Amino acid sequence: MEKMEKFAAFAKELGVNVLRESMSLHTTFQIGGVAFFAQVGDLAVLMKIMAYLQGHDIDYQIIGNGSNLLVSDSKMDKLFIKLVGNEDEVFLEDETLVRAPAGISLQKLCDFVLEHSLTGLEFAHGIPGTLGGAIYMNASAYGKQMSDVLESIFCLDDSGNPNKMEAGHANLGYRHSVFMGKKYCITGALLLLAKGNKTEIKKEMDFLWEKRQNSQPLDLPSAGSVFKRPKTGFAGALIEECGLKGMKVGGAAVSEKHAGFIVNLGGASCDDVRELIKEIQDIVWQQRGVRLETEVEFVK
Ligand SMILES: Cc1cc2nc3c(=O)[nH]c(=O)nc-3n(C[C@H](O)[C@H](O)[C@H](O)COP(=O)(O)OP(=O)(O)OC[C@H]3O[C@@H](n4cnc5c(N)ncnc54)[C@H](O)[C@@H]3O)c2cc1C
Known part of the structure; x- marks a missing residue:
């Protein structure tokens, strides 16, 4: 605990409250x-904090909006550093190249590209994560993914050194990136978009948002799709075919609206969700012979 007190004092001098x-x-x-828990928005401050953490035995994890996380209910000694970003840190490097900090929400990024009539990022409209989390996960929707628009990624390596990585070197695949299993911190990115028609871009964003509202339980807390797409079919369809919509463990339930989502009906514990996940996996395996892998990340 003493090391956290020392870190908190160090962070406080940088204007960060732990x-x-x-x-x-x-x-x-x-x-x-x-x-x-600490929230960091300034790159220079983040670099100092990362450099400190390298030299000290502190268990930490960089997070964005926490929209793909299932965090343990236990009291933890772990430090979560949430990256935040502002609209005024997003700008055009040239006509179609957008520079943005990792902590910016995809929503604000979509607002920016719409304002500048840039097309290519419409698919991300409605994904409730940050740019950093979306790069880490190679977030995707409606047939498009982050790797389609990423030109390069700025990050701090595990020694806290700044790097610029070509997107082609980030090993971006389905829910996969080179950052998984590494202590790298994504600090920003360059996105290569194309000049488009503002009305058309807005129309597409609105269309996709409506599609989400009609098909996803956006009124209840969740972490989106719990399972990765299996080799054949879709997780949600398999779960629905097994008759599991509405199945409950404690306060967690398979969404009635989209069987690929588990929702928190109120007071769900991490263990409720994990038990429900296990039951779904077992039943889908027994009835359909498909092993569902989780997309949501369990953190403890
Ligand atoms: C209603 C709903 C709908 C969703 N729809 C979609 C969808 O259509 N498509 C899709 O792909 N996902 C979807 N998701 C899941 C989630 O929004 C995405 O995975 C998103 O990209 C996660 O971003 P985040 O900022 O919330 O990351 P977090 O959940 O905070 O973190 C996810 C992982 O990324 C790591 N990470 C985050 N930021 C950084 C950083 N700067 N540097 C290094 N590592 C970092 C974290 O350590 C963690 O391992 C949905 C979720 C919800 C709740």
């Missing part, structure tokens, strides 16, 4: 126990 906070406040599932 809090003891429930991670249910920082995940879209609204699940998670008390942990150390």
Whole structure:
């Protein structure tokens, strides 16, 4: 605990408050126990913090909007560093090349590209994550993915050194990137888009948003699709075919609206969700012979 007190004092000098906070406040599932939590927006400050963390034995994880996380209910000594970004840090490098910080929400990024009549990022409209989280996951929707628009990625390596990585070197695949399993911190990116028609871009964004509203339980806390797309078929369809819509464990339930989502009906614990996941996996395996892998990341 002493090392966290020392870190908190160091961070405070940089203007960053290290809090003891429930991670249910920082995940879209609204699940998670008390942990150390800090929010960082400034790159220079982030670099100093990362450099400090390299030299000290502190368990930490960089997060964005917590929209793909299932965090343990236990009290944790872990430090979560949430990256945040502002609209005024997003700008055009040239006519179609957008530079943005990792902590910016995809929503704000979509607003920016729409304002500048740039096309290519419409698919990300409605994904409730940050740019950093979307790169880490290679987020995708409606047939398009982050790797389609990424030109290069700025990151701090595991020694805290800044790097610029060509997107082609980031090993971006289905829900996969080179950043998985590494202590790298994505700090920003260049996105290569194309000149488009503002009205058409807006129309497509509105269309995709309506599609989401009609098919996803956006009124309840969740972490989006719980399972990866299996080799054949879709996780949601398989779960529905097994009759599992509405199945509950504690406060967690398979969404009635989209069987690929688990929703928090109120007071769901991490264990409720994990047990429900296990039951779904077992039943889908027994009835359909398909092993569902989780897309949501369990964190403890
Ligand atoms: C209602 C809903 C709908 C969704 N729809 C979609 C969808 O259509 N397509 C899709 O792909 N996903 C979807 N998701 C899942 C989620 O929004 C995405 O995976 C998103 O990209 C996660 O971003 P985040 O900022 O919330 O990351 P987090 O959940 O905070 O973190 C996810 C992972 O990324 C790592 N990470 C985050 N930021 C950084 C960084 N700067 N540097 C290094 N590592 C980092 C974290 O450590 C963690 O391992 C949905 C989720 C919800 C709740």
